[in-house]
Amino acid sequence: DAGVTQSPTHLIKTRGQQVTLRCSPKSGHDTVSWYQQALGQGPQFIFQYYEEEERQRGNFPDRFSGHQFPNYSSELNVNALLLGDSALYLCASSLGAGGNAEAFFGQGTRLTVV
Amino acid sequence: AQKITQTQPGMFVQEKEAVTLDCTYDTSDPSYGLFWYKQPSSGEMIFLIYQGSYDQQNATEGRYSLNFQKARKSANLVISASQLGDSAMYFCAMRDPNSGYSTLTFGKGTMLLVSP
Numbered sequence: 068d069a070g071v072t073q074s075p076t077h078l079i080k081t082r083g084q085q086v087t088l089r090c091s092p093k094s095g096h097d098t099v100s101w102y103q104q105a106l107g108q109g110p111q112f113i114f115q116y117y118e119e120e121e122r123q124r125g126n127f128p129d130r131f132s133g134h135q136f137p138n139y140s141s142e143l144n145v146n147a148l149l150l151g152d153s154a155l156y157l158c159a160s161s162l163g164a165g166g167n168a169e170a171f172f173g174q175g176t177r178l179t180v181v
Numbered sequence: 182a183q184k185i186t187q188t189q190p191g192m193f194v195q196e197k198e199a200v201t202l203d204c205t206y207d208t209s210d211p212s213y214g215l216f217w218y219k220q221p222s223s224g225e226m227i228f229l230i231y232q233g234s235y236d237q238q239n240a241t242e243g244r245y246s247l248n249f250q251k252a253r254k255s256a257n258l259v260i261s262a263s264q265l266g267d268s269a270m271y272f273c274a275m276r277d278p279n280s281g282y283s284t285l286t287f288g289k290g291t292m293l294l295v296s297p
Contacts, residue, residue: 100284109185109272109287110226123284155224161283170283172218172226 069094071160071173079179080148088143088176092160098122099141100170101133104155116141117163145178153180183208185273185288192293194263201248202258202291204273213277215256216285217247220270229271232256263295 072091080086092099098117102110112125116135135141139160145152155177159170184207194200206215217229232240232247240247248257260267270292274285 098283102285102287107289109274109289110285112284112286115284125284157224157226159226159285163283169228169231170285171228175224177224 071096071158071171073156073158073173073176075176076174077177077179079181082148082150082180084148085144085146086148086178088145088156088158088178090141090143090158090160090173092139092141092158093171096160096162096171097139098161098163099135099139100159100161101141101143102157102159103127104157104175105151106154110157113143148180150180153178183210183213183275183277183286185275185286187273187288187291189291190289192291194293194295196265196295196297197262199259199261200263200293202260202271202273202293204256204258204288206254206256206273206275208254208275208277210277213275215247215249216274216276217245217256217258218272218274218287219267220272220290222269226272230258260293265295265297268293268295 074089100115101113104110114124119135130146132144155175157175158173161170186205213234215232218226230242230245244261246259270290272290273288
């Protein structure tokens, strides 16, 4: 049973560019949440997708957008990259968007903006 | 707003000893869930243990136990018989089930180093 998989594992981008990160949820899971983890910090919630719609959003600018596909996989897009966007981006999947759903995390995508 | 505080940036312990990692939280909601995750250098967040706010007993999972003191709003993780493989970052997190969403608020983490 495959867990949560993210691609790519590492990425280097130039300031001002756009980036797309991908996440495949654990088999059977229909909800995907994205988190940003800056160096030395805990993960911060970006947004959550359920039934192909953004259900909840954290305190992140509109440069951060996402999408969920019919097969429940998800993409995180970041436009006009800033140096401060350098971080580990974690995807978590769960079954249902309810408050008691257990979240499983992927290994993350480490983004470096130069 | 929810808040998680982990005051120990780093902890050192010798192999086979027990160690306690501190976590305090702040919420006005009576119903919430508390989690501990382990994050090795590979980056993946590994679920360790969960405590619900209405659970009568402290949670235990193998060598992990959660010292839950609701009145003090603390949820400390106790690792018994530390192993070299326990060296990693440890994060305390909280979820408000009343929000209707399974999102988590994390603390800043504690780096645990286990020495032989």
